[in-house]
Amino acid sequence: MKRRKTKLQALTVLAVSVLGMSACASTVSEETCLAGNWEAQGMKDGANGKSSDRLSKIIEACQEYGTSVDNRAYMVGYEQGLNRYCIYQRGYNAGENGNAYNQVCSGDLAEEYAPGYDEGRQRYQIYRQYDEMVERYQYKRQRLYEYRQRLQNPDLTDRQRNDIRYRIRRLENDIDNMRYNIREFERRYRLNRRMDDRDYRRNRDYGY
Numbered sequence: 001m002k003r004r005k006t007k008l009q010a011l012t013v014l015a016v017s018v019l020g021m022s023a024c025a026s027t028v029s030e031e032t033c034l035a036g037n038w039e040a041q042g043m044k045d046g047a048n049g050k051s052s053d054r055l056s057k058i059i060e061a062c063q064e065y066g067t068s069v070d071n072r073a074y075m076v077g078y079e080q081g082l083n084r085y086c087i088y089q090r091g092y093n094a095g096e097n098g099n100a101y102n103q104v105c106s107g108d109l110a111e112e113y114a115p116g117y118d119e120g121r122q123r124y125q126i127y128r129q130y131d132e133m134v135e136r137y138q139y140k141r142q143r144l145y146e147y148r149q150r151l152q153n154p155d156l157t158d159r160q161r162n163d164i165r166y167r168i169r170r171l172e173n174d175i176d177n178m179r180y181n182i183r184e185f186e187r188r189y190r191l192n193r194r195m196d197d198r199d200y201r202r203n204r205d206y207g208y
Contacts, residue, residue: 027054033062038070039077046081049090049102082109088116095120096127126189133185134194137178144171 032041045054055078059069086105091113094102097120105113150156151164186193 027057027061030065033058033065033067033069036067036070038073042074042077042079043081043084044077046078046104047084048081049085049104051104052078086110086113088112091116091118092120092123096123098124098128126191130182130185130189130191133178133182137175137182140171140175140178144168144175147171 028041041058042055052075055069055071055074058074059071062069082104085102086109091105093116094100095117101117102113147164147168151161151168156164183193185191
């Protein structure tokens with residue numbers, strides 16, 4: 001039993017070591033470590049908005065390959081790369097896509113990036129609100145379809161039939177109001193339409 005436990009521990013240590021080496025390899029390649037063009041590598045990482053913490057991972061990875069890193073050259077390139085990354089459009093794209101604010105663009109580097117991010121984030125919130133409006137609209141249409149289908153049941157009592165008709169009228173009114181609100185929202189924020197009015201009118205008059 002003790003022998004099996006020792007073997008298991010050895011396998012665990014081996015697995016952890018392999019995972020650690022794999023993680024280092026995924027950080028930077030052996031070719032990059034041997035090339036030693038650290039200013040270019042730093043500029044690449046900065047331009048991609050990577051954290052400066054990445055340098056310590058690169059150092060660890062290159063140690064596995066028996067090479068060292070020129071920290072100063074890397075940071076010179078990294079700062080140049082950040083100046084390319086921390087611009088208005090990058091911030092806007094991040095905000096519009098709903099991404100978190102990239103903290104590498106702090107201090108003076110936030111001057112352009114932060115306003116862009118704020119405006120992009122506002123646009124993201126508009127998209128979310130619009131998606132929710134369209135989702136509620138589609139849900140109401142689905143409910144309308146279901147009630148119309150139920151109305152075809154010949155076994156319904158008069159009371160049941162009248163109740164379904166009442167619900168259908170309510171849904172049709174709700175859908176009309178929601179469709180109007182969506183169109184106004186689209187015009188206000190200059191959004192592309194996701195619904196066809198002709199399809200809606202056809203569905204309203206003849207069913208789905």
